[in-house]
Amino acid sequence: MKKMNFVLCAVVAVFLILAGCSTQSKVEGGATAAPSATTDTKAAAGKMTIGLSVSTLNNPFFVTLKDGADKAAKEAGATLVVVDAQNDTAKQISGIEDLIQKKVSVILINPTDSDAIVTAVQSANKANIPVITVDRAANGGTVVTHIASDNVKGGKMAGDFILKTLGDKGNLVELQGIAGTSAARDRGKGFHDAVDGKAGVKVIASQPADFDRAKGLSVMENILQGNKDIQAVFAHNDEMALGALQAIQSSGKNIAVVGFDATDDAVKAVNDGKLAATVAQKPASIGDTAVKTALKVLKGEQVEKFIPVDLELITKK
Structure with a gap:
């Protein structure tokens, strides 16, 4: 009987030790680490x-x-x-x-x-x-x-480049973006800050083409029909510039075109020698x-x- 009581006590003691180890594991070793910053x-x-x-x-x-x-x-x-x-x-x-x-x-x-x-x-x-x-x-x-x-700065960059390319002399066309957008307003301002008032330089047409390639094509076609003497075009974005370029190529004329945005198509056209330049906006x-x-x-x-x-x-x- 004493032997059985001793065995029973030993079993209980082992169980309590194991339980204690298990509890410690959850608190210390098993706890989730604090998240990093x-x-x-x-x-x-x-x-x-x-x-x-x-x-x-x-x-x-x-x-x-x-x-x-x-x-x-x-x-x-x-x-x-x-x-x-x-x-x-x-x-x-x-x-x-x-x-x-x-x-x-x-x-x-x-x-x-x-x-x-x-x-x-x-x-x-x-x-x-x-x-x-x-x-x-x-x-x-x-x-x-x-x-x-800084769209004003970008428009001025385009205008300054055109003046340098033409030697401060020539007739220019501006294709405007969507009326009412700050981008169209600011790019136009920068461009005109650069070219207006320069002797020998004249903006002979300034028309909206709504930042759209197809409209850039059709507006430029109409401008070419009424104006035979054009040296450069500034478009408020590359889509309009690429549309204008298509119209110019169809007319057989040699006119410098500068866009704005540096889209993949425009950069390729610049590297191919078709577009004169584009302002990269990233x-x-x-x-x-x-x-x-x-x-x-x-x-x-x-x-x-x-x-x-x-x-x-x-x-x-």
């Missing part, structure tokens, strides 16, 4: 949804901008929701209202029209959703920051910077009211 940052970003309203994804420039934003969002662990306005202001406003209803954390807006977009910016303001504009500005509402190239950097700035804003960090992205004039190497 990087893990914390990504976890926080993972709760953030960034809305991007883009003017059109039918333009290579804005596709590249969207891709830059998407890459930055994925790297941060944030979610990017993209709505394509297809160059329709009403559609853009509706898309932004949808983003507001989805309660996104911040909205990046690339306006189709700088004036018309104001109501959508104000709607986001009322919903306490921060707004950041990219490439094109909004002419009202509260915007935390604007991220873009859209992927704009998209990347926009997302990274949005994350800073959501963390409560202060950002500048205007964040510029560098420009570069691309000519044949």
